[in-house]
Amino acid sequence: MKKQIRALIPLVCMALMCSCSQQGNDTDSRMDMFIDKLMGRMTLEQKLGQMNLVTGGDMVTGHVMSNELEQMIRRQEIGGVFNVKGAGKILELQRIAVEETELGIPLLVGADIIHGYETVFPIPLALSCSWDTVAIEKMARISAIEASASGVNWTYSPMVDICRDPRWGRIAEGNGEDPYLGSVLGPAYVRGYQGKDMSGKDEIMACVKHFALYGAVEGGRDYNTVDMSRQRMFNEYFPPYEAAIRSGAASVMNSFNLVDGIPAAANKWLMVDVLRDRWGFDGLLVTDYDVISEMSTHGYASLPEASVKVLEAGTDMDMVSSGYYSTLKQSLDNKAVTMEIIDKACRRVLEAKYRLGLFEDPYKYCDTASVAGKIYTPEHRRVARDIATETFVLLKNANQTLPLVPKGRIALIGPMADAANNMCGMWSMTCTPSAHESLLAAMTKELQGKAELIYSKGCNIYADSTVENNANGIRPIARGDNELLLRQAMAAASKADVIVAALGESAEMSGESASRADIRLPDVQQKLLRSLAATGKPVVLLLFTGRPLVLTWEDANVDAILNVWFGGSEAAGAICDVVFGRVSPSGKLTTTFPRHAGQIPLYYNHMNTGRPDPDAKVFNRYTSNYIDESNEELYPFGYGLSYATFEYGAVSLDKTTLTAGDSITASVKVTNTGHCRATETVQLYTRDIYASLARPVKELKGFRRITLEPGESREVTFTITPDMLRFYNSQLEYVWEPGEFDLMTGPDSKNLSSVRFELK
Ligand code: BGC
Numbered sequence: 001m002k003k004q005i006r007a008l009i010p011l012v013c014m015a016l017m018c019s020c021s022q023q024g025n026d027t028d029s030r031m032d033m034f035i036d037k038l039m040g041r042m043t044l045e046q047k048l049g050q051m052n053l054v055t056g057g058d059m060v061t062g063h064v065m066s067n068e069l070e071q072m073i074r075r076q077e078i079g080g081v082f083n084v085k086g087a088g089k090i091l092e093l094q095r096i097a098v099e100e101t102e103l104g105i106p107l108l109v110g111a112d113i114i115h116g117y118e119t120v121f122p123i124p125l126a127l128s129c130s131w132d133t134v135a136i137e138k139m140a141r142i143s144a145i146e147a148s149a150s151g152v153n154w155t156y157s158p159m160v161d162i163c164r165d166p167r168w169g170r171i172a173e174g175n176g177e178d179p180y181l182g183s184v185l186g187p188a189y190v191r192g193y194q195g196k197d198m199s200g201k202d203e204i205m206a207c208v209k210h211f212a213l214y215g216a217v218e219g220g221r222d223y224n225t226v227d228m229s230r231q232r233m234f235n236e237y238f239p240p241y242e243a244a245i246r247s248g249a250a251s252v253m254n255s256f257n258l259v260d261g262i263p264a265a266a267n268k269w270l271m272v273d274v275l276r277d278r279w280g281f282d283g284l285l286v287t288d289y290d291v292i293s294e295m296s297t298h299g300y301a302s303l304p305e306a307s308v309k310v311l312e313a314g315t316d317m318d319m320v321s322s323g324y325y326s327t328l329k330q331s332l333d334n335k336a337v338t339m340e341i342i343d344k345a346c347r348r349v350l351e352a353k354y355r356l357g358l359f360e361d362p363y364k365y366c367d368t369a370s371v372a373g374k375i376y377t378p379e380h381r382r383v384a385r386d387i388a389t390e391t392f393v394l395l396k397n398a399n400q401t402l403p404l405v406p407k408g409r410i411a412l413i414g415p416m417a418d419a420a421n422n423m424c425g426m427w428s429m430t431c432t433p434s435a436h437e438s439l440l441a442a443m444t445k446e447l448q449g450k451a452e453l454i455y456s457k458g459c460n461i462y463a464d465s466t467v468e469n470n471a472n473g474i475r476p477i478a479r480g481d482n483e484l485l486l487r488q489a490m491a492a493a494s495k496a497d498v499i500v501a502a503l504g505e506s507a508e509m510s511g512e513s514a515s516r517a518d519i520r521l522p523d524v525q526q527k528l529l530r531s532l533a534a535t536g537k538p539v540v541l542l543l544f545t546g547r548p549l550v551l552t553w554e555d556a557n558v559d560a561i562l563n564v565w566f567g568g569s570e571a572a573g574a575i576c577d578v579v580f581g582r583v584s585p586s587g588k589l590t591t592t593f594p595r596h597a598g599q600i601p602l603y604y605n606h607m608n609t610g611r612p613d614p615d616a617k618v619f620n621r622y623t624s625n626y627i628d629e630s631n632e633e634l635y636p637f638g639y640g641l642s643y644a645t646f647e648y649g650a651v652s653l654d655k656t657t658l659t660a661g662d663s664i665t666a667s668v669k670v671t672n673t674g675h676c677r678a679t680e681t682v683q684l685y686t687r688d689i690y691a692s693l694a695r696p697v698k699e700l701k702g703f704r705r706i707t708l709e710p711g712e713s714r715e716v717t718f719t720i721t722p723d724m725l726r727f728y729n730s731q732l733e734y735v736w737e738p739g740e741f742d743l744m745t746g747p748d749s750k751n752l753s754s755v756r757f758e759l760k
Helices: 002-021 024-040 045-048 069-074 088-100 122-126 133-149 171-172 179-194 230-237 238-246 268-278 291-297 303-312 325-332 341-354 368-374 376-391 439-449 465-471 483-495 523-534 552-557 571-579
Strands: 050-054 080-081 109-113 209-210 251-254 284-286 393-397 410-411 450-454 498-504 537-543 560-563 644-648 664-672 678-690 700-708 713-720 740-747 751-757
Touching: 024 341, 045 325, 045 341, 069 088, 069 251, 088 109, 088 368, 109 341, 122 133, 122 171, 122 179, 122 376, 133 179, 133 368, 133 376, 179 230, 179 238, 179 498, 179 700, 209 238, 230 238, 251 268, 291 303, 291 325, 303 325, 303 341, 325 341, 368 439, 376 571, 410 439, 410 483, 439 450, 439 571, 450 483, 483 523, 498 523, 523 537, 523 552, 537 571, 560 571, 644 678, 664 678, 664 700, 664 740, 664 751, 678 713, 700 713, 713 740
Parallel strands: 050 080, 080 109, 209 251, 251 284, 410 450, 410 498, 498 537, 537 560
Antiparallel strands: 393 560, 644 664, 664 713, 678 700, 678 740, 740 751
8 A cells, every 4th residue: 555655646746746746828838737747657558548438337328348447446447437336345446546556547437317316407408408508517516416425427428319210219318400509509508517726526428429420320220320511510510519528528428329430439521620620639549339349340340450440530538438548559569559659648637636636635536425416416416407307398389287286186297207217217327216205195295185186197108018128128117918008097087177198208218229209199198198098088198208299199189298307306295286276387399290100300590592482281282291191390409388478579680781891680579468477488580591602491599598577578689690591511611602681580499480681
């Protein structure tokens, strides 16, 4: 131990000496000095060890490569671990790294803290529907406080992949289909996680992922191929990555898919020309899980060759595949790679550790004594509940079925009603579901002494147990007999005045490796819902889902639909807040809901074609449409109802000509014409009428969340500058072009008031 402590002391002293001696902008040179000295003492093997990242296996997303962590740390074979749960366990690993190795270099400790740690917030797709950057930053801050108290210093979030295909389960992890919204929300995550500059005890490193284009996998099938034009990459898919990176994210993870036929991590154009050179990203670049070894399966390169290519493309850390650690020495001997490039990667790993303050205090994240008081606190839970209410989207509310009045007899029916373990959705492996309340429990409490609650499970998730097993992983919902469950549900419904159907996807039907070909409600749940609707009683569908579903039948036959996504550890209380009217729903969709899966990809900011369909109601031959389905979506991007109603005035401009260096102010008056206080998100879109490249029919350019009392009006203004009208031309230059533009405002991407202006 003495020797080990000796090893630690010089490092700590060096870090302190370097950090105390100078101020301000000298941080980088202090860091450089420190790392120069440290690297001067390192062997090649120790450097390669720093570039090696292994999983602890507590939360698994692929084949677990190593279970002998402690030995690997002692042998200085790894620079970081991820998905290890438990402050005590992490402390011990960190202690071994610092006190039982020659160099005493602390570990990066990563984890997928995507929407909360013990206090779980709604899934990211739901969070995006709040359009609330303050809420998202708060969510990320609380996640960082809880994760850091538990020893984690690096989170693999935000995921900013644009996705226009709801079959892809990972749509749940992102901010939806819009590049502008994605560019505003991603930085909010980064600010929340990294805080001031990652030096605080509760500030952790963010990781922007998955660079790039992972959300565009063909057929919505996870890990599948991607192919797209560069023009589309730059205009439609890259903006959220760039924005999150420019907001200061200190690390980036590359993606599994091909880009231009080359696995992303090995794609030099993508990683060097775009990420490092064009966007100036100088932080830590890590592969996704096992990416390097999968390159041979891709038909691209053997492990040694792939390791060289990925390293040359600027990736510093190898997650799980051990390609760097096991092959680069040989490649160096063979002159297939240079020491300079290995040094560069190792340096970036050490820089990340330095910036996190790990050299000054390797145990800053391992305060085991105070963990309990920092996680899942009443305050964090209250914030999570409030935020959850902002994410629910009211899709339909005929005859003001919602909010429910707590009286009479209310039937709560469906497999999601008593499934507390399913409320958090995917990537919630760090939480303790047994601590969470089910919707049934929350509603029982809510209605005590006011109304009778009649519960029935109603059905399984799927009729077929094999398909249901595919949909379930660590959080299964116990199965029953389908016919019996239906009979019991109908008996419950027959006694009720109103029926609340808690249906949808189980938590693990979205997220990684959870693609669906049929995105309707699962078979047996549809059957149940049809039977409930046939009673003629008012039916409220509480929809649990990690993706947009096809709800065409439901929209036509159910009285009210409240999409509650997966609302997190406090979802049950939040659902009651909205269902019983304490809070008016305010979420607005960030993905288009199709009428039919055959319309996918269906997104609001599409190109017009030369033959757009002139009328969705009738079939028009030789226009761009379908014989058997309209082009219309069921619910458009930006859509979401409220218990109040909002009246929009016509949009007006202070002038109709915009010139370089100038701006136009657009104003629209919004009035709450309903009977309750409510929040509305006012949206701004533009359309470039003619450009050197065809431009989308509309593009989101701004939004404002406003809360109005009944009868209250607000003049909402937007400032439009030429910069907001830029796009990447065919030379990939970011330009605005003179010409006419439509400017549109309204409550969603469909109901818009429009005015024209000219950019000169
Ligand atoms: C996922 C990443 C995740 C990583 C580590 C991968 O399978 O694609 O999003 O961060 O595992 O758990």
